[in-house]
């Protein structure tokens with residue numbers, strides 16, 4: 034069979050295609066973005082006409098995937114960890130409805146917060162909703178387990194999670210494909226009330242979900258992805274989940290770890306397997322990429338059993354991703370750790386690109402708002418969050434997508450007037466529209482800047498739902514015509530833009546200003562393509 | 570055979586093109602490979618690195634342990650220094666000497682060169698100039714790869730083949746100029762190692 038060099042994300046995407054999905058539903062978010070992008074670029078996906086355009090946000094993505102599963106076809110929803118917060122409502126409830134066509138929800142966590150606001154561990158959500166989780170440890174497993182996950186989902190009529198973390202998502206390795214599967218035929222659920230979560234039905238189905246737990250656990254005990262590896266030194270047993278297993282093995286170059294190991298990649302936790310290890314060994318070390326979930330469960334509330342080592346007792350760092358060195362330390366190895374970084378080396382934080390329209394927007398806003406003093410600008414998530422850094426120091430918040438407008442509204446309600454919201458075009462259609470509606474209904478005195486660069490910049494320039502529509506959306510929501518302005522953020526328009534923003538800051542109601550100029554990255558890309566097309 | 574390589578640079582400098590060539594060469598020769606990349610926020614002009622691991626045995630960790638990299642290949646001199654904690658005692662640093670200055674507190678170039686000159690095993694090369702002299706300023710990364718080639722424990726021809734395959738769709742001219750860049754970098758390293 035063919036071997037391809039794939040990112041963990043791409044291995045999942047290829048597996049989804051090979052598993053016969055009929056749709057991928059997603060909103061971009063590092064480190065999950067490349068799953069959907071791979072399918073969007075795939076010739077095979079195009080030929081089969083697999084649904085692959087972006088969704089407005091993670092909630093709409095998951096709901097659409099649920100609808101496709103209802104109709105009997107296989108669907109994947111993918112998102113970054115915080116995306117699952119947005120999709121939490123359908124997520125918790127689809128555990129109760131169950132699935133019809135295979136439904137796989139891929140969640141990519143970002144421990145160490147390389148590109149995120151937090152490092153929440155999606156396995157918690159898996160436990161919360163009581164659905165199985167598959168946590169591959171390498172690219173080949175990412176492929177194999179995604180295929181397996183679809184089968185599992187259909188066998189038990191249950192949505193399942195494939196959970197990965199940044200390192201696997203964005204690391205490449207050779208992956209061998211397996212035989213492709215055809216798409217499912219359109220087929221309604223056998224029980225047409227399966228998805229009607231009226232209390233009486235929901236209660237019944239919730240009980241069924243509880244009853245299924247025994248089977249899920251049994252599957253975990255017997256899964257080829259959960260391995261009990263014997264070892265002669267019983268002074269310690271090791272539980273290594275997901276990619277933590279790699280860091281463990283990295284520390285034994287001859288691949289012979291003296292301790293018994295459980296390599297754990299499928300949840301719910303196989304209790305019998307864990308009990309066997311626990312009884313056999315004097316102490317247990319738990320290595321998890323993420324929160325100390327297994328560790329906490331093993332310790333219990335009283336923590337009065339055998340010695341447990343892991344993230345909670347300082348054997349491993351409490352926060353952040355693991356690496357071969359932190360795991361070496363936990364195992365008691367002393368390793369050469371290189372020379373320190375010389376002092377001349379300076380930090381090089383990410384920055385707005387030269388020529389970025391956000392620069393001109395911030396320069397104008399900073400000048401217009403100066404006379405009111407600091408601390409009035411609520412921003413959101415995107416490239417423009419970099420406005421928090423010097424030289425702009427322009428914004429005072431970045432909490433979750435869409436929060437800029439509602440936080441500005443809350444602050445204005447509290448008396449902070451004027452209050453300003455800064456939000457990107459993609460973030461606005463993701464979660465900002467309802468926030469704006471709240472402000473309009475209340476006629477709260479806020480000034481909203483929707484920075485329209487025609488793209489989802491931060492995640493690499495994906496199509497933005499608001500393209501060419503932002504103004505109409507605002508009017509439709511009820512923004513007053515006289516207080517809705519489109520401006521061109523360019524240095525030559527600076528004075529004019531400052532004056533206009535200043536006027537709207539003084540208005541006692543909702544104003545929306547839409548600085549509109551294409552992202553310099555997508556513009557360059559377009560120009561290159563045009564040039565190439567001409568040359569050919 | 571086992572080699573651990575850190576590729577370093579600034580978001581937008583295209584370090585992944587170097588990774589792609591080495592990776593292609595490795596995989597076509599039946600070697601195992603893992604290549605951890607940086608995607609996301611740092612790609613906006615921040616420091617970026619890629620961990621490239623090649624071996625004839627299965628590789629576990631996607632990340633190279635500290636003090637174990639055989640090579641640091643950097644397209645920017647300050648970025649080469651950032652990853653010294655990863656370099657093994659016997660490792661080599663191959664770096665471009667042309668600063669990419671996009672921060673207000675970028676250090677004095679002499680200070681960077683001073684630190685680089687302290688390293689026991691290094692190749693410091695003006696890849697931009699060499700590429701320009703070849704009439705292809707965009708091939709600087711291939712010059713750097715060429716400078717690293719004597720240390721890759723891979724037959725040189727394999728790299729040329731990889732470039733030929735990688736740039737094939739862009740025409741023979743592009744293939745030729747990139748191979749010339751690779752050769753020029755290699756020659757410089759052979760003379761200066």
Ligand SMILES: Cc1ncc(C[n+]2csc(CCOP(=O)(O)OP(=O)(O)O)c2C)c(N)n1
Nearest residue numbers: 062116414415416457458459460489490491
């Ligand atoms: C719930 C959630 N989903 C996705 C992301 C990832 N993400 C961060 S910024 C961003 C795009 C922002 O695009 P836009 O608002 O248009 O601003 P731009 O980056 O183009 O300036 C995305 C998708 C996130 N942080 N949170």
